Amino acid sequence: MQCPSLDDLTPVHLNECERCRKLLALQEGLRAKLRQSEGEVPIPQGFQERLKARLDRVERAPERGRLASSGWIGRAFRSFGLAACLALALLPWLTRNQSSSFRLSEALAEHHSACWALPKNSRCASDWEAWSQAHQNPEVPVPLSASAGLQEQERRICPFGDVGKGPHLLLHDPKGRQASLFVLPLAESQDRLPKRPVAYRIGTDTVALWHGPHWGFALVSPASENETLEWIQPALGSDQPWLYLAAR
Amino acid sequence: MSIDPELRQRFDQEAVVHAEALYRFARRLADSEDQAEDLVQECFEKALRAFHQYKPGTNCKSWLFTILHNCHRMRMRSAQNRREILDPGDDPKFSLLDRLMEHEVSSEQAFFDATPSDEVRQAVGELSEALRSVVLLSDVEGLTYQEIAEVLSVPLGTVRSRLNRARTSLGQKLWKLFRERVPALAR
Numbered sequence: 001m002q003c004p005s006l007d008d009l010t011p012v013h014l015n016e017c018e019r020c021r022k023l024l025a026l027q028e029g030l031r032a033k034l035r036q037s038e039g040e041v042p043i044p045q046g047f048q049e050r051l052k053a054r055l056d057r058v059e060r061a062p063e064r065g066r067l068a069s070s071g072w073i074g075r076a077f078r079s080f081g082l083a084a085c086l087a088l089a090l091l092p093w094l095t096r097n098q099s100s101s102f103r104l105s106e107a108l109a110e111h112h113s114a115c116w117a118l119p120k121n122s123r124c125a126s127d128w129e130a131w132s133q134a135h136q137n138p139e140v141p142v143p144l145s146a147s148a149g150l151q152e153q154e155r156r157i158c159p160f161g162d163v164g165k166g167p168h169l170l171l172h173d174p175k176g177r178q179a180s181l182f183v184l185p186l187a188e189s190q191d192r193l194p195k196r197p198v199a200y201r202i203g204t205d206t207v208a209l210w211h212g213p214h215w216g217f218a219l220v221s222p223a224s225e226n227e228t229l230e231w232i233q234p235a236l237g238s239d240q241p242w243l244y245l246a247a248r
Numbered sequence: 249m250s251i252d253p254e255l256r257q258r259f260d261q262e263a264v265v266h267a268e269a270l271y272r273f274a275r276r277l278a279d280s281e282d283q284a285e286d287l288v289q290e291c292f293e294k295a296l297r298a299f300h301q302y303k304p305g306t307n308c309k310s311w312l313f314t315i316l317h318n319c320h321r322m323r324m325r326s327a328q329n330r331r332e333i334l335d336p337g338d339d340p341k342f343s344l345l346d347r348l349m350e351h352e353v354s355s356e357q358a359f360f361d362a363t364p365s366d367e368v369r370q371a372v373g374e375l376s377e378a379l380r381s382v383v384l385l386s387d388v389e390g391l392t393y394q395e396i397a398e399v400l401s402v403p404l405g406t407v408r409s410r411l412n413r414a415r416t417s418l419g420q421k422l423w424k425l426f427r428e429r430v431p432a433l434a435r
Binding site for chain 1: 251256264267268271272275276281285289292293296297345348357363368383384408415418419
């Protein structure tokens with residue numbers, strides 16, 4: 001008799017097959033033994049207290065700007081802020097002849113948290129190895145140009161400048177090529193995103209930027225600019241463009 | 249960054265209650281107690297910062313394991329310390345049931361009763377990390393295959409095949425230890 005795998009056993013088959021009953025009992029026995037033995041791994045003394053203390057430090061971290069309220073510390077922070085603003089304003093002029101770039105794979109490797117709510121037929125790019133294997137040139141140079149909606153932040157690059165916020169989906173375009181969709185709350189996009197999509201050719205990839213009612217999107221695709229714009233057309237105006245993009 | 253006190257209270261109720269389960273899993277990934285604890289703390293800090301995005305009603309434990317595993321993977325990547333997925337010494341056709349029957353061990357219960365917990369932990373520790381993670385998340389933490397696939401960022405089929413390999417490998421290792429300890433029973 002051909003037996004199904006243990007995951008696919010039916011009550012009818014179990015009634016008829018003694019070997020499967022024994023295999024199932026063995027698997028259950030192994031599970032119970034594992035739970036028992038792993039449950040005996042000791043928790044270090046003070047573990048919960050140290051964890052709580054660390055979480056309390058997160059809680060007490062000041063809001064932006066609150067630190068610079070008064071006294072000489074406040075003056076120092078205000079001076080620093082002024083200098084930073086000045087430097088930021090002069091940045092395009094200072095870097096006008098530079099073509100700085102970082103590896104996109106660094107961004108993917110860094111992007112790994114808060115990706116639990118992904119639609120079907122897409123997945124988080126935290127599996128950066130798989131992403132790298134799927135891309136012939138995973139180290140795509142990403143020019144840091146504010147006009148293209150790209151921004152450096154703590155050496156982590158994505159079309160929104162912060163890979164830590166919002167899911168990043170892997171999708172397939174109509175020709176089966178893998179593309180990456182970055183998602184960002186519109187309130188955090190700092191008016192960098194147009195409502196109508198715009199596409200830029202960057203290295204071997206195209207980056208298309210647009211926004212829906214509440215969310216901003218950047219699609220990094222190996223397709224041409226026109227192909228990418230055509231692909232995202234049905235998804236415009238939606239806050240869940242992946243439903244349209246992945247359905248193709 | 250300021251955390252809303254209500255959010256923090258909900259975080260304590262929904263997330264921090266899983267801290268010990270996460271520590272036990274981390275302990276099986278990290279080389280030392282200190283590293284495991286640090287990994288768990290990093291995981292909870294990230295989870296707290298992102299908790300406003302957490303959807304109530306979804307599996308918080310599975311979400312935490314995802315963050316923990318990704319923290320670990322980032323560390324492993326930076327340490328250039330990846331391990332092999334396969335256990336090359338294992339026989340994929342090994343059947344613990346056949347061995348028990350061949351050697352007339354009365355029941356699987358008798359076999360497990362005669363196997364001390366530290367031998368089970370030793371056998372689990374000898375698994376490659378990929379197999380160890382799957383078997384711990386499934387058989388100890390009770391996550392579904394789909395949740396494990398999301399935690400480890402691997403396809404569902406990979407979870408099934410790794411779990412199958414992990415159980416086969418565990419059975420083989422436990423049998424080997426059993427034979428060494430009880431030669432009269434398992435000749």
